[in-house]
Amino acid sequence: MGIKVLVVDDSMFFQKRISEILKPVASVEIIGFANNGKEAIEKAQSLKPDVITMDYEMPVMDGLTALRKIMEVAPTPVLMFSSLTYDGARVTLDALDAGAVDFLPKNFEDLQKGGPKIRETLSDKIQSVAKQFNRSPKARFTPIQTELDSDKRKGESQPARPARQLESKLDKPLASQPKASATSRFEKNTKQDTRLPTLDLIVIATSTGGPVALQKVLSQIPASFSKPIVLIQHMPATFTQAFAERLNKTCALEIKLAEDGDILKPGRALLAPGGKQLLIEKSKVRVIDGDDRVNYRPCADLTMASAAKHYPGKSLGIVLTGMGSDGCEGAKLMQQTGSPIWAQDEETSVIYGMPMAVAKAHITSAILPLQDIGPTLVKEVR
Template sequence: MAVKVLVVDDSGFFRRRVSEILSADSNIQVVGTATNGREAIDQALALKPDVITMDYEMPMMDGITAVRHIMQRCPTPVLMFSSLTHEGARVTLDALDAGAVDFLPKNFEDISRNPEKVKQLLCEKVHTIARSNRRYSGLPSVAPAPAPAAAPAPAHAPATSSAPTRPAPATPRPTAAAPAHAPTSSAAPKRKPYKLLAIGTSTGGPVALQRVLTQLPANFPAPIVLIQHMPAAFTKAFAERLDKLCRISVKEAEDGDQLRPGLALLAPGGKQMMVDGRGTVKILPGDERLNYRPCVDITFGSASKAYGDKVLAVVLTGMGADGREGARLLKQSGSQVWAQDEASCVIYGMPMAIVKANLADAVYSLDDIGRHLVEACV
């Protein structure tokens, strides 16, 4: 059955072009269009599409407000279009907080210059998020949980600060049971003096990382590296956002940065991040031959070489299998690898690859990962 799509944009050219690209795929049907957020809500209720593509800046009602209403009234996977600017990144992150599943850069030049590549990417995104686990009414708040008494909040994150409020979730769609070989014990993990916590993720990752990192106390003892598939224009804004929400410090990684407890370094978009045994971060140019820039496998692989069995790696929601080969190297070195469970993933791709390869030491729900990290490390 064809995926039904509602296209929302105030630009007549962009609506027509996106509709043409999608309609060229025999497994996608454009069932309607809308020119502003209010029309989008009405059309979503009337047409019940499988996926909505959504612009942000529109008259009458902007895209983020429309996403919030849609998640409350007729939960539907939303793909946002975003400009490749710092402000565009901030807006896109707000949209993901509001309940959007994923985003694509809105670049008219690419559509004109490389239509086949744009068609492939857009149609692939639509098919992927149509199969996502995100038909629900929004996401729970990612406001930090109360800190332990021994972990006062740092100056950069006042105790009164909180994340944007979002509606409570409805029950997710049923998902297939985890394979029999997937460890799913809810028992507290064994404590170990880890020298590095490495977290890799893709689609659904911005919100998932917020959910995990806001549970960590300011005195979290292990240095942290974060690898999120994201354009170069977005990672600085994302790091700034996390830094405001979390008790730990978060920054976009720069070449020569030193790993230290209580600091999370986010791999810059379009580049690769490696670590060495002296605790130094190396930022390398993104190799065009690699699908992912940054790439989880590369960071995990360097961590296995630098720290042996003293790494705790976590693979969160995302499509594809990035992280699997890096996790294999970590396991060979004696390190621990955790995976997010299927039911709490937006896209159960990267964690599934870990589980199917028998590389997962534990499989946890997203809401439990932060607590287990504290139990394992603090």
């Protein structure tokens, strides 16, 4: 029996197309449909699916309300279908806060055409979530508390490309540096070394599960934090502006969608825009279009490689929850210059892919639960 999927959408066309697209995928089995949020809650309990795909605009009960209830009564990995608009981004971010694992663009043109590409995208997402999803309540199912309508709280505390190929995408290769000793932190019960050298920059990379993880980490950092931060989150271009605004409202730090030439300064976090590449230079960032040779836009490997070049031994790389291994090759370059690398632990990761990659590469100096990353960062930088 394949991965059991419940499709929740009020559109019969959408239900039919999803069924047709996934029918050839032997490892995925659609076990039912729900036409509204109320039916979704009932079928989540009775059918016990492995994954739920959820629309948010439905009669009787909307998807967001249903999602919150499902997280209470029958916790299940949920993939939200979202329109690629600013309003769609805001609703999707609400859904991620409420417990959804990830989202998929609801593009009717793509659905009508079908074909191998959308089948691969949809089936890969479903299979990855079902296979790797960590059902621990530490990783998911606890809705994050947000204060989007309140004043900002000031003062509160794909396969990776080889590292040498990343260097070739920068203006000049990295200077030759002696390789720092790499102690494995992948084995359990290994002592953590969170001590930091003198730093000038923090780089945080994440993907699936990242919007909630970033919000939890950044909300624990005060406005007086003395180092600049760069954020790499895999996200469509139409979503990153809404995400930056959301973070800026809920965190004490100044959080801004990065623009070409933005200055790196204390108390500010720059979020890489979707569909672009962010490169770090001395005291500022460059935002460029990039090209098809790189799997992700933004790509954590490229950003971290540029940090290794311009801040050798003076930056901290932090890799959070996410599918795949983006960030691992860039983190290797950072670590080779003497910069420390932290990773989120498996128990609190929604998807233990990206942090596992750096842990298995034996380049981490510490593997930490999500709730400890912000406070430890503040303590050690101070």
